Amino acid sequence: MGFLNGLRIIEIDKKHASVSVPYNYLTKNPFRSLYFAVQSMAAELSSGAMAIAEVKAAPRPVSMLVFDTQAKFTKKAQSKVVFTCNDGEAISRAVQETLKTGEGKTVSITSIGIDEAGNQVSEFQFTWTFKVK
Secondary structure, three states, X not given: OOOOXXXXXXXXXXXXXXXXXXXXXXXXXXXXXXXXXXXXXXXXXXXXXXXXXXXXXXXXXXXXXEEEEEEEEOOOOOOOEEXXXXXXXXXXXXXXXXXHHOOOEEEEEEEEEXXXXXXXXXXXXXXXXXXXX
């Protein structure tokens, strides 16, 4: 679905990831702004890409799942938006803790959407859960 909507990972490392979403006929709603669901997909991918990398690098299988999400829309998104999550270290710690203890761990992650003018348009918080399989 993200591919169809033009989501692109534009930067990723162990500390942060950025995902862009275009403003076009597939992503805008009748009110001439980005659909909230498209923004949610991009925001989730900005944290989820780092989570996937950590889980894939783990020495044992680890499951991951979004447990909770909250969103705040602060400005109408009417251009390309880049969502950035800077919580990669927290994700890594949660995965390492679940590997060490065998117990499920949760971590709250924030992703901020910035439009082409440099304005914040939305803020998403995802609570990820990790558990050794």
